[in-house]
Amino acid sequence: MKYRHLLFSNLSRKKIRTTLTVGSFAVALFLFGLLAVVRGAFNQGLEVAGADRLVIVNKVSLIQPLPIAYNDRLLRIPGVKQVTHANWFGGVYQDERNFFPQFAIDTETYREMFPEFAMPEEQWKAFVADREGAVVGEDLVKRFHWKIGDRVPLKGTIFPGTWEFNIRAIYHGTRQADDTTQFWFHYKLLEERQNQYWKGLVGWYTVRIDDPDHAVRIAKAIDESFANSPWETKTDTEKAFAASFVKQAGNIQLLLLSIGGVVFFTLLLVTGNTMAIAVRDRVRELAILKAVGYSDNFVLGLVLGEALLLAMVGGGLGILLAKLFTLGGDPTRGLLPFFYLPTSAVVAGIVLALAVGAVGGILPAVSAMRLRVVDALRRV
Amino acid sequence: MVRVDGRGGGNSLVRVRGLDKKYQRGSEEIHVLQGLNLDVDAGDFVAFMGPSGSGKTTLLNLLGGLDLPSAGSITVAGDEITHMSAGKLTAWRARHVGFIFQMYNLIPVLTAFQNVELPLLLTKLSKAERSQHVETALQVVGLADRMHHFPRQLSGGQEQRVGIARAIVADPTFLLCDEPTGDLDRKSADEIMDLLGRLVREHGKTVLLVTHDPVAAERASVVLHLNKGVLEEARKVEAS
Numbered sequence A: 001m002k003y004r005h006l007l008f009s010n011l012s013r014k015k016i017r018t019t020l021t022v023g024s025f026a027v028a029l030f031l032f033g034l035l036a037v038v039r040g041a042f043n044q045g046l047e048v049a050g051a052d053r054l055v056i057v058n059k060v061s062l063i064q065p066l067p068i069a070y071n072d073r074l075l076r077i078p079g080v081k082q083v084t085h086a087n088w089f090g091g092v093y094q095d096e097r098n099f100f101p102q103f104a105i106d107t108e109t110y111r112e113m114f115p116e117f118a119m120p121e122e123q124w125k126a127f128v129a130d131r132e133g134a135v136v137g138e139d140l141v142k143r144f145h146w147k148i149g150d151r152v153p154l155k156g157t158i159f160p161g162t163w164e165f166n167i168r169a170i171y172h173g174t175r176q177a178d179d180t181t182q183f184w185f186h187y188k189l190l191e192e193r194q195n196q197y198w199k200g201l202v203g204w205y206t207v208r209i210d211d212p213d214h215a216v217r218i219a220k221a222i223d224e225s226f227a228n229s230p231w232e233t234k235t236d237t238e239k240a241f242a243a244s245f246v247k248q249a250g251n252i253q254l255l256l257l258s259i260g261g262v263v264f265f266t267l268l269l270v271t272g273n274t275m276a277i278a279v280r281d282r283v284r285e286l287a288i289l290k291a292v293g294y295s296d297n298f299v300l301g302l303v304l305g306e307a308l309l310l311a312m313v314g315g316g317l318g319i320l321l322a323k324l325f326t327l328g329g330d331p332t333r334g335l336l337p338f339f340y341l342p343t344s345a346v347v348a349g350i351v352l353a354l355a356v357g358a359v360g361g362i363l364p365a366v367s368a369m370r371l372r373v374v375d376a377l378r379r380v
Numbered sequence B: 001m002v003r004v005d006g007r008g009g010g011n012s013l014v015r016v017r018g019l020d021k022k023y024q025r026g027s028e029e030i031h032v033l034q035g036l037n038l039d040v041d042a043g044d045f046v047a048f049m050g051p052s053g054s055g056k057t058t059l060l061n062l063l064g065g066l067d068l069p070s071a072g073s074i075t076v077a078g079d080e081i082t083h084m085s086a087g088k089l090t091a092w093r094a095r096h097v098g099f100i101f102q103m104y105n106l107i108p109v110l111t112a113f114q115n116v117e118l119p120l121l122l123t124k125l126s127k128a129e130r131s132q133h134v135e136t137a138l139q140v141v142g143l144a145d146r147m148h149h150f151p152r153q154l155s156g157g158q159e160q161r162v163g164i165a166r167a168i169v170a171d172p173t174f175l176l177c178d179e180p181t182g183d184l185d186r187k188s189a190d191e192i193m194d195l196l197g198r199l200v201r202e203h204g205k206t207v208l209l210v211t212h213d214p215v216a217a218e219r220a221s222v223v224l225h226l227n228k229g230v231l232e233e234a235r236k237v238e239a240s
């Protein structure tokens, strides 16, 4: 493009102004990137939810338990193929800020239910063989510099005392969005060592059904079969279950949208203002271009191109910084296990920046296009 | 041959007939050009003089296709420009007109070379050909050694010479100069006028010049006065 330097040379014209505008784009897009990450973190559960899995919790509340005896009864309900269960342990590793989820799992069924968490066969076997064994996600391993064979103490909160585990297996997610910050250990150990109240109780069940299309019907059948018992159930698809978590986090979506909206509206004003000044400062030059034979449309394109260039450079910079920031991992130490900026968000951010550049630049560009040479040159 | 009586032959390079230009300022109508006639042949060097506000810039803008007249016609090299669409007129300007302004009007973020190259970017010339034309033009104005300087690194006279190089680089049909020496000291002004004279004599250019400076006007082959909206011949120098 032989006109390239006409466009680029303008960036060096008012360096402070260029820097400030590029900076505005960078800050806005950095923020956009972070908001996208937070939103993704909240929706991560939705993304990885298995379509053929139902979650069964106590109808009263998520933290109320269910009897272990439901395991066999669930298996007898038509459409249910597999059952597993888990308990929330809620232990503390060294410091309360080191949050990560710990589940007491049924070693016979859990792994089959969640094949997305992959690990070497012999590690799994070593875990099953060790009563105090634990399976940990690779993110945890990175965070705490653990390795196979390490002995990890957790201070119980719901279940009192200090519990010690041997790391026997490390799992990784088979998909980008899989949560690899979990810590699993034997339900049998929990059974053995817990106090009277928790005997024979589990936190929740997960069942696999034969056909995702029957999910609603089967969920209803499950809840009906336990109706009018002391432990009534509430059954949902994994997706609906994850969605209810997102809802619990407040209307985060709306909050993110409003913040983003305000930021981009401001950015629009900044761009419009910058380009309006750029055109006003350059009235004579634009007129000269036209006198020399450049068309009105060329001048329109030149001004618009400059706005897009600012948006591209600033926006690209901001989103790049956001990406680098996420590579550092979750800064909340476990609250947002899925801390990742997907390519789709990067693309969306760039497109958004360009759109802001175009909309902010269009009015100044049109006024440059309409500029009459004779009037412009007469102005001193 | 330059004529102002409207009786020039059909083969003049520039042919103006009954040119009228009125401006509206509030309720007041300013009748700047009133049925002006002009014939200019290729290779002529014409100076326009006249008091401030007499319409010299207005005339030049009309001749250069920057503005449209209220009435009358302008024909340049057989093309009647007074009826062209805005888009066609822009293309016509690129091809036929070289403008030289009092304020030089260079683009400050471009080098002398890049400023001169501007009109050529609109042509189909290759990069190498463009370079060659730009270098030639800068040589003609004596600035080959200042090619990569920015306007702020040049003196006023040098800036104006870059402006002239830009005007001639695409080899236009004629040059329109609106007070090209108005901002310059005597010495620089003389140099510029020498340069314009050389362009006419040695390169066969056609130059139409507006000036307030009688010394500058001396260089032209014909001096015309703009008076009450029409041109009058003040002096005629036969080609010697």
Ligand SMILES: Nc1ncnc2c1ncn2[C@@H]1O[C@H](COP(=O)(O)OP(=O)(O)OP(=O)(O)O)[C@@H](O)[C@H]1O
Pocket (backbone or CB within 6 Å): B023, B024, B025, B030, B032, B050, B051, B052, B053, B054, B055, B056, B057, B058, B059
């Ligand atoms: N766009 C316009 N609107 C209204 N009046 C105008 C406009 N342009 C020029 N005029 C008027 O037309 C008249 C001629 O102006 P012009 O600039 O052509 O004069 P000039 O001979 O070039 O003067 P100077 O020697 O000062 O440059 C002036 O009275 C000017 O005020």
Ligand SMILES: [Mg+2]
Pocket (backbone or CB within 6 Å): B056, B057, B058, B178
């Ligand atoms: Mg004037």
